[in-house]
Amino acid sequence: MSRRRPHDDDDGYERAHRKRRRVSENQEIEDRLESLILRVGEKSTASLESNLEGLASVLEADLASFKAKILRILTECAIKMPEKCTIYTTLVGLLNAKNYNFGGEFVEHMVKNFKDSLKTCRWNAARYSLRFLADLVNCHVIAATSLITLLDLMVDVAKEEGVPNVRKDWFVYSVLSALPWVGRELYEKKESQLEMLLVKIEVFLNKRSKKHHTALRVWSQDTPHPQEEYLDCLWAQVRKLRQDNWVEKHIPRPYLAFDSILCEALQHNLPTILPPPHDPNYEYPMPWVVFRMFDYTDCPEGPILPGAHSIERFLIEEHLHQILEVNHLERKDCASALLNFPYKSKIPLDYSIVEIIFAELFHMPTPRYLEICYGSILIELCKLQPSTMPQVLAQATEILFMRIDTMNVTCFDRFVAWFSYHLSNFQFRWSWDDWDFCLQLDLEHPRPKFVKEVLQKALRLSYFQRIKEIMPEIYEPLLPSKPEPDYKYTHDNAASLPGTTAAHSLVVAVRQKCSPEEVLNVLQDLPNPRQEADADGEGGFNPLKIDVFVQTLLNLGSKSFSHSFAAIGKFHFVFKTLAESEEAQICILRNLFSLWQNHQQMICVLIDKMLKLQIIECSAVANWIFSREMQSEFTKTYIWEVLHLTIKKMNKHVTRLQRELSDARDKMRRHDSDSESEDDRKRRREDHDDKDKPTEEVVERMEEKLEAAQADQKNLFLIIFQRFIMILSEHLVRCDTDNKDFNTFWYKWTIGRLQQVFLTHHEQVQKYSSTLETLLFTQDLDSHIMDVFHQFTSLKA
Amino acid sequence: MTGFGHNTSPSVDLSSYRDQHFKGSRAEQERLLRNTTTIYVGNLSFYTTEEQIYELFSKCGDVKRIVMGLDKYKKTPCGFCFVEYYLREDGENCMRYINGTRLDDRIVRTDWDAGFVEGRQYGRGKSGGQVRDEYRTDYDGGRGGYGKLMQQKVGGPVQDIAVFRS
Numbered sequence: 001m002s003r004r005r006p007h008d009d010d011d012g013y014e015r016a017h018r019k020r021r022r023v024s025e026n027q028e029i030e031d032r033l034e035s036l037i038l039r040v041g042e043k044s045t046a047s048l049e050s051n052l053e054g055l056a057s058v059l060e061a062d063l064a065s066f067k068a069k070i071l072r073i074l075t076e077c078a079i080k081m082p083e084k085c086t087i088y089t090t091l092v093g094l095l096n097a098k099n100y101n102f103g104g105e106f107v108e109h110m111v112k113n114f115k116d117s118l119k120t121c122r123w124n125a126a127r128y129s130l131r132f133l134a135d136l137v138n139c140h141v142i143a144a145t146s147l148i149t150l151l152d153l154m155v156d157v158a159k160e161e162g163v164p165n166v167r168k169d170w171f172v173y174s175v176l177s178a179l180p181w182v183g184r185e186l187y188e189k190k191e192s193q194l195e196m197l198l199v200k201i202e203v204f205l206n207k208r209s210k211k212h213h214t215a216l217r218v219w220s221q222d223t224p225h226p227q228e229e230y231l232d233c234l235w236a237q238v239r240k241l242r243q244d245n246w247v248e249k250h251i252p253r254p255y256l257a258f259d260s261i262l263c264e265a266l267q268h269n270l271p272t273i274l275p276p277p278h279d280p281n282y283e284y285p286m287p288w289v290v291f292r293m294f295d296y297t298d299c300p301e302g303p304i305l306p307g308a309h310s311i312e313r314f315l316i317e318e319h320l321h322q323i324l325e326v327n328h329l330e331r332k333d334c335a336s337a338l339l340n341f342p343y344k345s346k347i348p349l350d351y352s353i354v355e356i357i358f359a360e361l362f363h364m365p366t367p368r369y370l371e372i373c374y375g376s377i378l379i380e381l382c383k384l385q386p387s388t389m390p391q392v393l394a395q396a397t398e399i400l401f402m403r404i405d406t407m408n409v410t411c412f413d414r415f416v417a418w419f420s421y422h423l424s425n426f427q428f429r430w431s432w433d434d435w436d437f438c439l440q441l442d443l444e445h446p447r448p449k450f451v452k453e454v455l456q457k458a459l460r461l462s463y464f465q466r467i468k469e470i471m472p473e474i475y476e477p478l479l480p481s482k483p484e485p486d487y488k489y490t491h492d493n494a495a496s497l498p499g500t501t502a503a504h505s506l507v508v509a510v511r512q513k514c515s516p517e518e519v520l521n522v523l524q525d526l527p528n529p530r531q532e533a534d535a536d537g538e539g540g541f542n543p544l545k546i547d548v549f550v551q552t553l554l555n556l557g558s559k560s561f562s563h564s565f566a567a568i569g570k571f572h573f574v575f576k577t578l579a580e581s582e583e584a585q586i587c588i589l590r591n592l593f594s595l596w597q598n599h600q601q602m603i604c605v606l607i608d609k610m611l612k613l614q615i616i617e618c619s620a621v622a623n624w625i626f627s628r629e630m631q632s633e634f635t636k637t638y639i640w641e642v643l644h645l646t647i648k649k650m651n652k653h654v655t656r657l658q659r660e661l662s663d664a665r666d667k668m669r670r671h672d673s674d675s676e677s678e679d680d681r682k683r684r685r686e687d688h689d690d691k692d693k694p695t696e697e698v699v700e701r702m703e704e705k706l707e708a709a710q711a712d713q714k715n716l717f718l719i720i721f722q723r724f725i726m727i728l729s730e731h732l733v734r735c736d737t738d739n740k741d742f743n744t745f746w747y748k749w750t751i752g753r754l755q756q757v758f759l760t761h762h763e764q765v766q767k768y769s770s771t772l773e774t775l776l777f778t779q780d781l782d783s784h785i786m787d788v789f790h791q792f793t794s795l796k797a
Numbered sequence: 798m799t800g801f802g803h804n805t806s807p808s809v810d811l812s813s814y815r816d817q818h819f820k821g822s823r824a825e826q827e828r829l830l831r832n833t834t835t836i837y838v839g840n841l842s843f844y845t846t847e848e849q850i851y852e853l854f855s856k857c858g859d860v861k862r863i864v865m866g867l868d869k870y871k872k873t874p875c876g877f878c879f880v881e882y883y884l885r886e887d888g889e890n891c892m893r894y895i896n897g898t899r900l901d902d903r904i905v906r907t908d909w910d911a912g913f914v915e916g917r918q919y920g921r922g923k924s925g926g927q928v929r930d931e932y933r934t935d936y937d938g939g940r941g942g943y944g945k946l947m948q949q950k951v952g953g954p955v956q957d958i959a960v961f962r963s
Contacts, residue, residue, distance in 0.1 A: 329806050329893060372856040376894040421856070425899045460852040462901065560847045562863070601848060 030069050033062060037073050041087040048087070049257045056094035063095075063102055071109045078110065079117075082128040083322050085135055085181070090255040093139025097265035103141050107133075107268050119276050123285050127174040130154070133270070134182040139255045140262045144189045146270040147182065151175050151197055157275050158204040165208060165797050166284040169231055171275065172201055176234050177318075180311050183238075183246035198242070205235055215759060215791035216289045216364040221406040225292035225308065233290045234314060241311040250315040250343065286795055291359035293399055299348040306347070316347060320356045324377075328369050335380035350392040353381065358396065361418060362411045365759035365795075371414060375421050393422075401435065404446045409752030410759060413637055416450060420457035428458060428470045436474050443477065444635060444745035452478040453637050459483065460601045483599035487555040489548075499548040502526050506552045516573040523549055523578075541584035549574060550591040554606070561605055568609060575615040585620035590629060600638035607642050611649050618716050621646045626723035635749040644760060647716065651764050654713050657706040664694045664702055714768050717761075721776050724754045725785060732782050751788065758792040769793060808893045812908050818921070819911060829911040834861070834888050835881045837910040839927075841866075842939030843874050845901040853900050854880045858887025864918050870925040876940050877920075877927060879913050903939060 040055050041048060059070055077088050096103025114129040116122075133150070136142040157163075157171040175197075179186075186194040210229050214220075217227045228236070241248055255262060296305040306312040320338065327334035338353050360367055361374045382389045400407075400415055407415070423430060438447040459467050459480045468479060488494060489503035506522045514522075528542040549571075557567035568575070579585050589607070596602045610616045624630065625643055633639050671693035728750060735742035758765060765772070777789040811830050819826045838850070847863050854860055859882065866877035882888050888909070896907040922931040924945040933944030942948065955961070 330808055331893060370857065370890055370894065372890070372894045376898055379898060427902060457852075461849055463846070463849075561851060562847060562865070565862075601852065605851065 034073050041084050048254055052090055052254060056091060060098045071106060075109050075113050078132040079125045079128050083319050085132055086253055089135040089139045093141050093255055093262050096141045097261050100266050104268050121282055130174050131178040131181055134178040137182050138185050140265045140267055143267040143269050144186060148190050148193045150270055150273055155197060155200050163278040167278055170284050172204060173231055176238050179238055180248055187246045211791055211794035212287050218291055218362045218411045219403060219406045228290045230288050230290055236309045237311045237314045240309050248311050250312045291362060294351050294355050299351050303347050305351060316352055317356055328373055331376050331380050334377050335384050339384055350388050354392050354396050361414055365762055371417060375418055379425055404450055410756045416453045416457055420454045424461040432472055439474060448478060456480045456600060481598040485555050485558045485595050499544055503548045503552045510556055516571050519571060519574050541579060541581060543587045546578050546587045547591050550588050551595045554595050565609055572613055582620045585616040586624045589624040604638060604641050608645055618646045618650045619719055622716060622719045640753055647761055650713050650716050654709045657709050661702045661706050664699050668693050717765060717768055725776060728785055729782060755788050762795060809889045814908060826911055830909045833909055833912055834885050835879055835910040835912050836888050836891050837908045838880055839877045839906045840903055841876045842901050842903055843876055849901055850878055857890040858882050858884060864913050867918055868925040869919040875920045875926040879910055
């Protein structure tokens with residue numbers, strides 16, 4: 001809605017000026033109308049009812065000139081401000097009572113929006129539209145009969161065959177989530193039809209498969225709070241609402257005050273709205289598990305936290321999530337909007353806010369927003385409410401710590417990242433003494449492991465001496481090591497090592513700014529310990545040369561990341577010369593690890609850099625992680641940080657090539673098209689897109705590049721999954737043979753990491769599902785491993 | 798209340814700072830600022846390391862590089878740096894979620910930067926550090942203590958004995 005900039009030229013100025021004055025006057029009125037509509041319901045000296053009455057009169061007067069604009073604003077409000085649903089339905093109700101035709105046009109407009117959002121997969125918009133239409137029944141704008149027909153058609157999608165479960169789930173979910181608004185009215189006017197609708201829903205819910213439930217849970221156990229599948233939870237809440245005769249206490253209903261006016265209005269019937277049939281391109285929302293960490297016993301004296309199966313809990317949570325959604329780009333506004341929740345006196349607000357933020361942070365498979373978004377909003381909340389919020393957050397942390405033994409690995413990582421980040425903003429102050437009992441457990445138990453990983457992360461955000469000072473002495477076994485390089489060629493026993501002389505010469509040469517070729521000269525005479533093993537010259541490599549070079553160079557660059565990066569950059573040629581094969585690249589990684597095993601962050605950063613500079617391939621990293629030599633590190637979080645950054649790099653590469661190819665194809669098509677409009681030509685010139693259209697040859701080469709990249713990507717996933725299957729099967733078989741319990745800490749971490757790969761990268765892994773099923777995840781595998789695979793496939797089923 | 802017709806996002810807006818040493822017009826500088834993926838980070842401690850900066854700023858996206866701000870003469874960190882991302886969006890998230898929070902126990906300030914150019918890593922204060930540390934009158938242990946001017950005026954013994962002679 002931008003104003004047009006005033007022209008500088010003078011031609012036809014008077015006429016244009018007059019017209020512009022009229023246009024800008026109209027613009028002003030439109031702006032004012034929009035502002036009035038957007039602001040209704042906000043804090044005001046007058047009551048909401050009188051504001052609505054006043055606004056309805058103003059709009060009625062302007063309907064003649066500004067109808068289209070008013071229609072558009074109102075429909076946008078319905079979708080973009082769902083928390084004000086009943087305010088806007090009341091407004092529409094009042095307008096309908098004054099002007100029946102307008103009411104009809106609005107309904108038409110709203111219905112069109114609803115259908116469009118279904119066709120374009122804008123699921124939240126569709127759900128809010130449906131709810132809005134339902135609430136319009138309460139305002140006598142829409143007839144109850146026609147609404148229930150629509151709800152029926154929506155629920156009938158559950159009977160479709162050969163469509164994804166997630167499609168059926170969504171349609172039922174959208175109907176259930178509209179019922180709190182209109183349930184009472186339907187119960188009063190159309191009880192038997194409402195009952196039939198609910199029976200249909202119940203039948204569907206009892207039949208549906210919920211394999212995904214296990215994969216999406218934050219905790220594997222249901223004590224103390226059941227981790228319910230989202231539809232099951234909402235169904236329980238709606239059933240309870242029905243038990244209470246559809247009386248709920250949360251939703252404000254301004255239309256009740258206008259009942260005498262509204263019930264005089266004529267109602268409209270909805271046209272028949274058929275849900276668009278399934279299209280293979282449609283992507284439906286993924287299912288989720290409802291996150292619960294508090295119940296009313298956790299909260300102090302005061303307003304009671306509504307029970308898990310009360311509809312109020314559902315409504316409050318949805319409202320808070322919406323506030324977060326609307327404000328997530330401005331963390332200060334977000335924190336204050338959350339704390340200004342309209343019904344805050346009715347609930348223990350701090351607890352509800354903390355619960356929904358952790359619900360988003362721990363959402364499986366991935367959170368909606370960046371983890372730091374939630375972390376920084378929590379900090380703002382502590383700033384705005386310093387007398388209560390920090391304590392609630394501390395209580396939440398305690399609860400999470402106590403339940404961490406059943407938390408899934410992905411959420412464990414996020415909890416570690418959040419807590420270390422949060423502490424870094426508060427001088428790492430924490431009641432560590434309260435947790436020292438965890439040291440009596442096996443150090444692989446999630447509780448001490450959590451502390452260990454938090455300290456590793458805290459180390460990255462501060463420094464070793466600091467971490468040592470903040471921790472009570474008893475925590476010594478969990479402290480990270482001092483992040484220093486361990487360079488063997490200056491150890492006491494270095495004289496006995498085969499590479500020492502060459503290493504020392506290399507140090508001198510590098511300090512004297514030698515060239516890459518000179519480095520190769522220094523290494524030239526080093527014997528190859530592999531000579532006996534591999535007779536072939538090609539694909540052979542010299543591990544001793546790699547050892548001396550990698551450890552010496554990286555040690556020389558050990559002062560900072562920049563130093564190391566510069567070193568790697570300068571001697572890139574040497575890396576490439578010494579390590580062409582995957583085995584040689586794994587040798588580089590081994591030496592990197594040998595030097596830097598006490599500095600986890602450095603390992604991650606250097607591997608990232610070497611992947612970027614194509615010194616090592618993704619497959620080399622994957623194979624190295626699963627190698628025997630890395631067994632001792634296998635359950636440490638940083639190893640998985642390395643694996644995931646490797647997978648992400650591969651994914652990004654493929655995505656970029658896909659985008660380049662489709663851009664090139666578009667360009668070709670645009671040039672070829674005879675019907676290229678004047679506008680297109682002009683735009684092309686403006687975009688400097690005027691180059692020759694990409695030739696067939698260029699596009700073909702791009703296709704080849706993409707194919708090769710996708711083959712690499714598939715290969716990477718195959719390696720990773722195959723290695724997981726091998727080590728897990730080995731473990732399960734061995735435990736079976738030795739008659740031992742397989743459910744060791746190692747097993748739990750490892751199967752969790754397998755799950756994490758599936759869930760974190762599910763979009764990319766989907767592409768290769770059938771290959772994985774055929775080649776790797778075959779029926780003869782242990783059921784524990786197959787379960788993980790089936791949970792993954794059920795996500796989009 | 799955020800109205801949907803208005804796409805303002807104050808966290809991400811340009812500040813009023815413009816680099817006086819920038820080679821080019823104001824308009825050019827602003828164009829660069831609106832498209833840059835480089836963030837200036839200020840109010841760092843002299844002891845804050847590249848590693849700490851990497852860890853925090855990686856939470857908003859892949860960091861392309863970090864250039865530490867250095868004292869022009871001593872060539873040691875003097876309390877600022879540049880963080881360059883690959884994507885503009887990552888810089889925006891930095892402005893939204895890192896600006897005004899703590900790194901190494903200090904509240905850091907982030908701002909858009911027109912882009913690193915050789916030479917811009919050096920402090921422009923007369924003593925070699927940042928200009929703000931020349932004139933500062935408060936004591937800041939993480940940034941060399943008192944401001945340079947004050948150190949010269951207030952610190953140290955009297956040089957000229959004439960001060961004690963009437």
